[in-house]
Amino acid sequence: MSDLSVLAISGSLRDASFNTALIRAAQRLAPEGMTIQRYEHLAAIPPFSEDVEPEPPAPVVDLRERIAAADALLIATPEYNYGVPGVLKNALDWASRPSFPITSWVSPLAHKPVAIMGAAPTGMGTVRAQLQLRQLFLWTDSAVLSKPEIIVTNAHEKLALDGTVKDETTEALLRGLLDALVTRVRVTQLATAA
């Protein structure tokens, strides 16, 4: 397989985040040829405003460029009050603009292969947040994987902070998601080349 670059975004800012740990797990389990780079500047993205949009702040330009340069996105979302954490939604709102080609460029999220996953110490956590993300990526025309779904419940029992996976099913699902992402990237590349 030729090299494939993935930009991974954790929707949590906290040091001991299960979702950041889940990204570390993906980095450990990445198939040969896949590089997963973690985006670490979510806290630097300012609140979205259309007034600021004509001259986007440097962290936003950097985020857009990194998404555009990556072959695929891997997102690990926590669930806050049954939804996507504001910091993650805010970053994706910035990246979603413009939502159709009204200027010489279009959102870097358009047609981008995306894999979604989530971890929580609760019994049902991230199901609802992941659905919200899927809804967002409908509008951006992103190429989101439907399966396998990675819903790591009781994450404190299954994941160590260094990304060690302590649960066989979680590890198998994670490998399956990364393999599916490789396939999606290749299919997207073929479609673009045609």
Ligand code: FNR
């Ligand atoms: C939570 N948590 C939570 N869990 C859940 O399963 N469903 C929910 O709706 C919520 N809501 C919620 C709101 C807020 C403001 C906080 C801070 C937390 C708990 C959440 O799953 C837990 O804190 C995770 O550990 C957060 O993810 P990270 O930071 O570990 O990646």
